[in-house]
Amino acid sequence: MKALYDVPAPAKINTFLHIVGRRSDGYHLLQSVFALLDWCDTLHFELRSGPQLSREDLLAPLPKDDLCLRAARMLQEATGCTQGAHISVAKVLPAEAGLGGGSSDCASTLLALNRLWKLGLSRAQLSAIGLRLGADVPFFLFGRNAWVEGVGEQLTAIDLPPTPLVVAKPAAGVSTAALFTDPRLCRNTGLAILAGFLEAGFGFGHSDLQPVAQMLCPPIEDAVAWLASQGLQARMTGSGSAVFAPLTRALDMGAVPEGLLLHTCSTLAEHPLRSWAEG
Numbered sequence: 482m483k484a485l486y487d488v489p490a491p492a493k494i495n496t497f498l499h500i501v502g503r504r505s506d507g508y509h510l511l512q513s514v515f516a517l518l519d520w521c522d523t524l525h526f527e528l529r530s531g532p533q534l535s536r537e538d539l540l541a542p543l544p545k546d547d548l549c550l551r552a553a554r555m556l557q558e559a560t561g562c563t564q565g566a567h568i569s570v571a572k573v574l575p576a577e578a579g580l581g582g583g584s585s586d587c588a589s590t591l592l593a594l595n596r597l598w599k600l601g602l603s604r605a606q607l608s609a610i611g612l613r614l615g616a617d618v619p620f621f622l623f624g625r626n627a628w629v630e631g632v633g634e635q636l637t638a639i640d641l642p643p644t645p646l647v648v649a650k651p652a653a654g655v656s657t658a659a660l661f662t663d664p665r666l667c668r669n670t671g672l673a674i675l676a677g678f679l680e681a682g683f684g685f686g687h688s689d690l691q692p693v694a695q696m697l698c699p700p701i702e703d704a705v706a707w708l709a710s711q712g713l714q715a716r717m718t719g720s721g722s723a724v725f726a727p728l729t730r731a732l733d734m735g736a737v738p739e740g741l742l743l744h745t746c747s748t749l750a751e752h753p754l755r756s757w758a759e760g
Contacts, residue, residue, distance in 0.1 A: 489521035489753050490589040492580040494718040494725050497686030499670040512673050513629045515620050517749040522574050526593045529565035541572040548587035555610050564598050577654025579719025581617045588621030592757045603760030624755030628675045644748045650723040651700035652740035657720040663693045683727050691717040698722050703738050
């Protein structure tokens with residue numbers, strides 16, 4: 482029997498995102514809370530005895546050399562592993578949404594192949610590899626909802642109550658690079674403290690990226706306005722075009738803006754693969 486795994490790769494939201502400064506190398510200093518969602522891509526891994534790596538797209542097509550393949554190659558190179566894998570990806574999380582889909586796929590790939598290839602790397606060792614592939618990858622390897630600081634590398638585990646949400650993603654995307662280089666971006670929000678978030682919950686803070694993103698991509702503002710018409714307070718997540726709102730009432734699906742993807746989901750207490758790595 483061939484060794485294989487089917488694993489989830491969950492999305493995340495930024496419940497708020499404050500830009501509190503900038504390092505001398507140009508990287509922005511952030512404060513945020515990252516919350517895991519039960520909305521997931523699904524990845525299938527099949528062991529190969531030789532070193533060959535391949536990928537099959539079961540749903541939405543991915544770039545030829547995506548983060549899954551790059552993560553697998555880096556893991557081989559870091560460990561000298563001579564085994565390979567065939568990776569099948571059922572991609573449901575939208576791109577350019579700010580939901581961390583690519584980083585999550587990358588993290589689940591590292592966790593699954595670490596186990597499939599019996600490498601025994603710790604969470605910290607996997608995170609060192611993952612950070613080279615994307616700033617959000619260590620969060621998904623961390624496996625807990627987190628208070629996030631620095632450039633995204635300082636993670637403090639927090640507990641969140643199960644919270645139903647609606648995510649709204651316009652068809653149009655927005656460039657992360659365009660957002661962070663825009664001269665209109667606020668980069669000096671005052672420092673917040675974790676206790677403030679724990680007291681206020683999902684109503685805490687704001688997204689410093691949202692005003693600029695709405696100017697660059699007006700459909701974001703349309704999504705926020707439609708959710709407001711439903712009695713919901715929406716906020717942008719991450720540096721993509723998706724917005725979210727705690728789902729406190731039923732949605733009236735009449736007059737949904739054209740091209741707006743709606744998905745209801747809930748926060749997770751921890752990553753489904755959290756136990757797959759230690760340390």
